Amino acid sequence: MNISIHPLNQAESPCWQVRLAKHSVTFRSESQARQFVATLEARLQAPHSWPNQGPRIAS
Numbered sequence: 001m002n003i004s005i006h007p008l009n010q011a012e013s014p015c016w017q018v019r020l021a022k023h024s025v026t027f028r029s030e031s032q033a034r035q036f037v038a039t040l041e042a043r044l045q046a047p048h049s050w051p052n053q054g055p056r057i058a059s
Contacts (some may be wrong), residue, residue, distance in 0.1 A: 001044060005032050 001020065008015040008026065016033035018025045020040075027033040 003040065005030070005037060039046055 002043045006017050007030070008017050013028070014033065016027045016030045018027065018033050018036055024037065027036065
C-alpha cells in the first residue's frame with residue numbers, strides 16, 4: 001500500500017496530509033501524521049485470522 005505524508009500550506013495554519021491511494025486525512029502537526037502512519041502500518045502488518053464460519057445448513 002502506498003502511504004505518503006505531505007505538508008499543506010494553508011493561510012490559517014500549516015497542516016500535514018496523509019494520502020492513501022484516493023483517500024486523505026489531514027493533521028495539525030507532522031508528528032500526528034507520522035504517528036497515524038506508524039499505527040496504520042502496524043495494523044496492516046499484524047497477523048490476521050479468518051473468521052470461523054459456522055456449520056452450513058443444507059437447503
